[in-house]
Amino acid sequence: MDADTLAALARLIRAQRAAALGTVRDGLPFVSMVVYAFEPDFSAFWLHLSRLALHTQAILADPRIGLMIAEADDGAKDAQTLARVSIQSEAIVLTQTPPEYSAAKMLYLARFPEAQTMFALGDFDLYRIEPRSARFVAGFARAYNLTAGNFREAAKAE
Amino acid sequence: MDADTLAALARLIRAQRAAALGTVRDGLPFVSMVVYAFEPDFSAFWLHLSRLALHTQAILADPRIGLMIAEADDGAKDAQTLARVSIQSEAIVLTQTPPEYSAAKMLYLARFPEAQTMFALGDFDLYRIEPRSARFVAGFARAYNLTAGNFREAAKAE
Numbered sequence: 001m002d003a004d005t006l007a008a009l010a011r012l013i014r015a016q017r018a019a020a021l022g023t024v025r026d027g028l029p030f031v032s033m034v035v036y037a038f039e040p041d042f043s044a045f046w047l048h049l050s051r052l053a054l055h056t057q058a059i060l061a062d063p064r065i066g067l068m069i070a071e072a073d074d075g076a077k078d079a080q081t082l083a084r085v086s087i088q089s090e091a092i093v094l095t096q097t098p099p100e101y102s103a104a105k106m107l108y109l110a111r112f113p114e115a116q117t118m119f120a121l122g123d124f125d126l127y128r129i130e131p132r133s134a135r136f137v138a139g140f141a142r143a144y145n146l147t148a149g150n151f152r153e154a155a156k157a158e
Numbered sequence: 159m160d161a162d163t164l165a166a167l168a169r170l171i172r173a174q175r176a177a178a179l180g181t182v183r184d185g186l187p188f189v190s191m192v193v194y195a196f197e198p199d200f201s202a203f204w205l206h207l208s209r210l211a212l213h214t215q216a217i218l219a220d221p222r223i224g225l226m227i228a229e230a231d232d233g234a235k236d237a238q239t240l241a242r243v244s245i246q247s248e249a250i251v252l253t254q255t256p257p258e259y260s261a262a263k264m265l266y267l268a269r270f271p272e273a274q275t276m277f278a279l280g281d282f283d284l285y286r287i288e289p290r291s292a293r294f295v296a297g298f299a300r301a302y303n304l305t306a307g308n309f310r311e312a313a314k315a316e
Binding site: 016017018020021022023024025026027028029030031032033035054064065066067068070072073074075078079080082084086088089112114135137 | 174175176178179180181182183184185186187188189190191193212222223224225226228230231232233236237238240242244246247270272293295
């Protein structure tokens with residue numbers, strides 16, 4: 001992949017806050033909204049989910065997930081050309097054991113300081129999603145299959 | 159459901175263009191971006207998909223889908239409070255037989271005039287999604303389970 005495409009992927013991941021989470025619920029695909037944090041090297045994404053939420057119940061029954069980060073639509077351009085990356089992976093709950101938990105919590109709170117109160121609640125956990133395979137649509141007729149290596153390369157882009 | 163909530167649902171559906179489509183691909187949830195049109199009474203949503211696209215191949219293998227319409231994030235408010243509705247249903251390809259096809263095509267093109275050229279291509283079809291059950295999150299701690307009847311009620315809101 002060329003440097004421009006990697007930089008576009010990095011911009012997309014850094015610029016957005018919300019993503020669409022795909023799970024399987026009652027045997028049907030279910031898409032819900034989540035907010036995400038990420039490791040600086042894009043090796044993992046972090047979700048902070050309540051066990052009371054429908055998507056979390058789906059993950060606890062079956063950890064396979066899809067996660068799409070899409071450019072927010074401000075109505076200015078052809079909607080079909082909005083950039084988006086679709087990750088397919090698993091969401092793995094993180095045990096609340098330092099130091100990994102503390103590091104992930106710090107990353108998450110740096111991005112979402114308003115989530116501090118949620119960390120005090122008993123029903124929330126951090127879930128780790130490692131991007132293994134993904135599809136990146138950078139714009140019209142610009143689609144790429146990504147590996148975990150591509151994410152790491154993109155993370156080096158400014 | 160109260161009138162304010164129904165009106166918020168109608169505003170969300172009418173204001174957005176893009177949605178997150180959930181399918182199952184290679185046994186994993188897959189989330190991709192689509193644009194959507196809808197019947198004025200919200201009895202159905204219309205997607206115009208290429209058979210060459212990954213999500214369409216997934217639908218042709220298994221029509222069960224999730225569709226989430228989320229308020230575009232402009233960064234102004236707590237991302238967790240963005241409105242979104244998650245539909246679980248099936249995507250059924252429409253045979254190109256008048257008058258239903260012509261009517262759906264007109265609705266679609268009224269919303270996406272730039273899609274005219276895609277209707278001339280042989281690999282595109284219209285898919286009908288009837289909202290049967292759905293989850294509507296209108297804002298923080300404001301979540302509702304919706305029936306098809308709720309969508310029809312919302313369509314009457316100004």
